[in-house]
Amino acid sequence: MVRVGSPPDPPRPAAGVAWLLPAVFSLACSVAAVVMVDADVRVPLGVGLAVATVAVAAACAEASRRGRRIRGLRAQRDAAVAEQHSQRDAEAAALRRRLAAQEAALLQLTEEMLPKTILRLQQGESAREIVHELGGSPDISPEFAAAQRTVLRSVAEAVEAEEGMRDSAQRAFVNIARRVQAIVHQQATDLREMEERHGATPDVFGDLLRLDHGTALIGRLADSIAVLGGARPGRQWQNNVALYSVLRGAISRITDYPRVELASVAEVAVVGSSVEPLIHALAELLDNATRYSPPKTLVRVTASEVQSGVAIEIEDGGIGLAEEARRRVERLLEEASAGLDLTDLGESPRLGLAVVGRLAQQQGFRVSLRPSAYGGVRAILIVPTELLTSAPISVVTGAAPGLDALPAARTRTLSSGTTRGAASPKDDEPMERTPNGLPQRRRRTSAGPPRLASVPPSPRTPAGTGPATASAPAGQRGTDTADAPEPGLWLAAFQDAVSGESPGSGTADSRGQHPDSPPQNTPAKEGER
Amino acid sequence: MSGPRRLDWDEGSPERLYVLTGGRSGSTAREPLDLVTLIVSRSAPDPGLQPEHAAIVRMCEYPLSVAEISAYLALPASVVMVLLSDLLSQRRVEARPPIPAASLPDAVLLEAVMHGLRKL
Amino acid sequence: MDYASSDPGNVPGPRPQDTLPETASTAVKIVIVGGFGVGKTTMVGSVSEIRPLTTEETMTRAGEGIDLVTGIEDKTETTVAMDFGRISLNERLVLYLFGTPGQERFWFLWNGLFDGALGAVVLVDTRRLEVSFDVIGRLEERGMPFVVAVNAFPGAPRHDLDELRQALDLPDWVPMVDCDARSRASSRDVLLELTSYLHAMTLADAERR
Numbered sequence: 120m121v122r123v124g125s126p127p128d129p130p131r132p133a134a135g136v137a138w139l140l141p142a143v144f145s146l147a148c149s150v151a152a153v154v155m156v157d158a159d160v161r162v163p164l165g166v167g168l169a170v171a172t173v174a175v176a177a178a179c180a181e182a183s184r185r186g187r188r189i190r191g192l193r194a195q196r197d198a199a200v201a202e203q204h205s206q207r208d209a210e211a212a213a214l215r216r217r218l219a220a221q222e223a224a225l226l227q228l229t230e231e232m233l234p235k236t237i238l239r240l241q242q243g244e245s246a247r248e249i250v251h252e253l254g255g256s257p258d259i260s261p262e263f264a265a266a267q268r269t270v271l272r273s274v275a276e277a278v279e280a281e282e283g284m285r286d287s288a289q290r291a292f293v294n295i296a297r298r299v300q301a302i303v304h305q306q307a308t309d310l311r312e313m314e315e316r317h318g319a320t321p322d323v324f325g326d327l328l329r330l331d332h333g334t335a336l337i338g339r340l341a342d343s344i345a346v347l348g349g350a351r352p353g354r355q356w357q358n359n360v361a362l363y364s365v366l367r368g369a370i371s372r373i374t375d376y377p378r379v380e381l382a383s384v385a386e387v388a389v390v391g392s393s394v395e396p397l398i399h400a401l402a403e404l405l406d407n408a409t410r411y412s413p414p415k416t417l418v419r420v421t422a423s424e425v426q427s428g429v430a431i432e433i434e435d436g437g438i439g440l441a442e443e444a445r446r447r448v449e450r451l452l453e454e455a456s457a458g459l460d461l462t463d464l465g466e467s468p469r470l471g472l473a474v475v476g477r478l479a480q481q482q483g484f485r486v487s488l489r490p491s492a493y494g495g496v497r498a499i500l501i502v503p504t505e506l507l508t509s510a511p512i513s514v515v516t517g518a519a520p521g522l523d524a525l526p527a528a529r530t531r532t533l534s535s536g537t538t539r540g541a542a543s544p545k546d547d548e549p550m551e552r553t554p555n556g557l558p559q560r561r562r563r564t565s566a567g568p569p570r571l572a573s574v575p576p577s578p579r580t581p582a583g584t585g586p587a588t589a590s591a592p593a594g595q596r597g598t599d600t601a602d603a604p605e606p607g608l609w610l611a612a613f614q615d616a617v618s619g620e621s622p623g624s625g626t627a628d629s630r631g632q633h634p635d636s637p638p639q640n641t642p643a644k645e646g647e648r
Numbered sequence: 649m650s651g652p653r654r655l656d657w658d659e660g661s662p663e664r665l666y667v668l669t670g671g672r673s674g675s676t677a678r679e680p681l682d683l684v685t686l687i688v689s690r691s692a693p694d695p696g697l698q699p700e701h702a703a704i705v706r707m708c709e710y711p712l713s714v715a716e717i718s719a720y721l722a723l724p725a726s727v728v729m730v731l732l733s734d735l736l737s738q739r740r741v742e743a744r745p746p747i748p749a750a751s752l753p754d755a756v757l758l759e760a761v762m763h764g765l766r767k768l
Numbered sequence: 769m770d771y772a773s774s775d776p777g778n779v780p781g782p783r784p785q786d787t788l789p790e791t792a793s794t795a796v797k798i799v800i801v802g803g804f805g806v807g808k809t810t811m812v813g814s815v816s817e818i819r820p821l822t823t824e825e826t827m828t829r830a831g832e833g834i835d836l837v838t839g840i841e842d843k844t845e846t847t848v849a850m851d852f853g854r855i856s857l858n859e860r861l862v863l864y865l866f867g868t869p870g871q872e873r874f875w876f877l878w879n880g881l882f883d884g885a886l887g888a889v890v891l892v893d894t895r896r897l898e899v900s901f902d903v904i905g906r907l908e909e910r911g912m913p914f915v916v917a918v919n920a921f922p923g924a925p926r927h928d929l930d931e932l933r934q935a936l937d938l939p940d941w942v943p944m945v946d947c948d949a950r951s952r953a954s955s956r957d958v959l960l961e962l963t964s965y966l967h968a969m970t971l972a973d974a975e976r977r
Contacts, residue, residue, distance in 0.1 A: 307664075314665055318724020319683065319880035325673025328666040335664055360662060363699070368662025377670050398662055550898060557927065557935040558898040563905050683880055684795035684864045686788070707781025711792040713864060715852055719821035720780045725880070746795045746884055755974070758967040761796060761886070764857025765963065768815065768956045 138183030142176030224259045228267055236275050240282055246275035293348035299341035300353045306334050339372045342399050343474045356394040359508050362387050362422055362429065365394060369401035375409040382421045385429050393482055393506040400478040401431065403471040404498045408435040412495050428503040435495035448472065448488050482506065665727055668700060675729035679745055683725060686711040686744040687732060700731050705740055786818040789859050797864040798959060799881055802891035803899030807919040807949035808867035809851050811891060815955045816853020816865060887962050888914040891949065895924050897935060904936060913966055915943040917958040
């Protein structure tokens, strides 16, 4: 069909009479011939010409008829071809539509349904539920829709399994962190108790302080793991805590705490629920500041009230971050607040800043890092007003643990109940008894009276003095000690001090001798103990 | 052993003792401090002092023994001694040491004690 | 951080009536030892001019915010290490009384405490005489002079001092007195007993030289 679609359309009315033209012409010629010839030949010529003309007309008519027929057939054929064409076009269009729909469905699957599925999975919905709800578009074939659902389901299930693993891993992390926290807390309490107990023994006390510090560092690490696992940091505080104490609490938790200098601190308190997160966030920032500045430099901390709350500034004189590095840190903070994978934690500054970011997000702290005038970094953490309260004055005046106690309130209220069961350390040993049923002690040493080591251990020896008069009423003592010794040189100052009040100067004391007697013995007393 | 104090201890404090002492565990004073060394302030507390230092300077307007300071601050004696050695080196307080430990009690001293006790 | 501007009413420190005179220049100390509940605190309190203070606090461990997934027991324990009182003997001389538990586990406290102490009072309760055994032994080992004061608890069986001396295996020269720790006069007499004993010993010692 080479000519499809281009049939020349003949001028039909002209064609309708065209076939008459030869006949008319032949008739005209015949008439002219008849007119021009002699009359006698007119009749035969006329007849002959008439016949010829008729024949011509007939032939023409026939030719015309056939021509028409041919044209009709041709038109018929053209129409058929055209119909066939239009049908094929429609089919193609339908195919294209289907293709587009599938394409759209695929796009929807990747760009909309899968992310939505993952999001909903992360929010805790079940894979089955989500796949059921997210039906395919009506444009697509059932087969395609089924395939789409299959893809969706298998992805959802895979993600669900992954999320589940991640969740349980996080839970496990948090769980372990909680256990470490519990042990650390217990240990810190024990250590504090030991510090109280051994407070008068500097060597032991110093060792305890070191242990205490190490324990605090472990505690912070456990807190960090808990925070990154999506939980709260360790403990919770019921009472509001003065910002000053919060800051020193944060300083307590870093390795290089002696380098931190607490300058001026606003007199406010932090509400109990935010105390621990704030301490932890500040500890991480302080750790960062001390870790990335030269070892001997100080890290200055100030806290001042600003319009939106309190701005805590931590400024190190360290190797400053280049602008690029600073931006990286801030980006990290942002990322951290968006969510961070536990498996994504390598070096410790990342861990620390990730924790800061997470805590900032939870609590509404605003954290920024700026270059410091000292060439280091200035970290600023803003605690919003709603997390603050006015400082309890007693804490501020004291700030030490328990420093707010009023002396009047510290009188003893020791109940006897608390002292029970604290009796003899040898309870389980059978006790030797006197005939009267009293327990019997046995002396371990056979030494004489204390401080009389040079005296023979017989109780009789210092007759009339000291030990022999032990049971005599106190008031009578000293009457036989007429020669009161002169105090040694070491007591010269003391003697001056008490001279106005020395015994014997008209008091109830019956001693007749003023103690200011000539020196006799004192130097010999050195080294007797 | 008291109301407010106890409550505080139940809560605990976020500050650890080594932060209060800067990690030092004992006195660095030239003269060793005893529990009954008497401490007297030489001046009023400066605003810039660490709170514990300020509290000591304030409470020692009249002589107070190390043991008493420790009790009022509710801090172990060693911590108080560290804080006191700071204050001593800054000449903010003075220490009046007790009778040297190695010495025997002197008769005069004992007589003074007895005399004082009899007046009770 | 202007702490000086804070309300002085909340400042820790002695009450105005508890302050020592500016002239106070020398302190001496006497240690009172005995088991829990024998009346150390009572005795310190009855003669002290200030309310007895303590250098160590009870440590109470209450449940904290942490969920204790571990099996660590949340115990509550009371530990009283040392309480003390004060007597101004004259304008310059101050006597501090330290009451300290006698159990072996508190002996670490003794180091700083006994250095420079004049002497010790061992307070005993006749119903629990044995709790003082270790204390007395320890004092003997340290060469620390002491007197034994028998605190008369109401309802406690009365014992002869000689009988008690025998039970405590004390040499004759160690003074023993009955006392009532609640009474200021009685407690004062115990301290006088100790200082008289020390005084006599010092003089005797001097005489021998």
